[in-house]
Amino acid sequence: MEPIRVLLVDDHPAFRAGLTALLAPVQEITVVDEAASGEQALALIHRLQPDVVLMDLTMPGMGGAEATERILRDHPHVRVLVLSMSDDDESVFAALRAGARGYVVKGARRAELSRSIQAVAAGEAVFGPAIAGRLIGYFSGLTRREQSLPELTPREREILTLMTSRLSNPQIAERLGLSQKTVRNHASNIFAKLHVADRASAVSRARESGF
Numbered sequence: 001m002e003p004i005r006v007l008l009v010d011d012h013p014a015f016r017a018g019l020t021a022l023l024a025p026v027q028e029i030t031v032v033d034e035a036a037s038g039e040q041a042l043a044l045i046h047r048l049q050p051d052v053v054l055m056d057l058t059m060p061g062m063g064g065a066e067a068t069e070r071i072l073r074d075h076p077h078v079r080v081l082v083l084s085m086s087d088d089d090e091s092v093f094a095a096l097r098a099g100a101r102g103y104v105v106k107g108a109r110r111a112e113l114s115r116s117i118q119a120v121a122a123g124e125a126v127f128g129p130a131i132a133g134r135l136i137g138y139f140s141g142l143t144r145r146e147q148s149l150p151e152l153t154p155r156e157r158e159i160l161t162l163m164t165s166r167l168s169n170p171q172i173a174e175r176l177g178l179s180q181k182t183v184r185n186h187a188s189n190i191f192a193k194l195h196v197a198d199r200a201s202a203v204s205r206a207r208e209s210g211f
Helices: 013-023 038-048 064-074 089-098 110-121 129-148 154-164 169-176 180-194 199-208
Strands: 004-009 029-035 052-055 079-084 102-105
Touching (some): 004 038, 013 110, 029 110, 079 110, 089 102
Parallel strands (some): 004 029, 052 079
């Protein structure tokens, strides 16, 4: 069986060298090349056609989430596994929205990293223990939010969640990739369904209901 072909994408040369050395003893995996940026990764993908891209998120120029989205748009057979220092919710969900099949925090041991690469190459979704805990917490909370305000649509609940995090309409529009007019329309629908007059009252009502 052919080894899994991996492309490393990270802007730190020392980290890439360490990662290459870490994976070298793993017979099932071959590091075919390295890229220092999202732009460089896109250029290499066409020539190398790797099975898995091990992608950092925070890099100068094109970030890992945008690079992931563009890679998968042009090469849907390639799997992307994020390897990042960041484990906050925003980073995790940005990677998932872009199409990443896994998310592992930097510092993972060889066994965990190699298992993750092999699982992603086989079409599975993989998350490190810390990330899995965040996802479970998020979706548990989502279930509670759905039960607390069943009259809202999924998009309205998403926008109300961001309202409770004190994001403005322009910030919500940017986060969700919507126009500001669309966000305002959703906000008006939320106010009408919750029988409130403004954002502050909607947030207060959401918190009172356990949202």
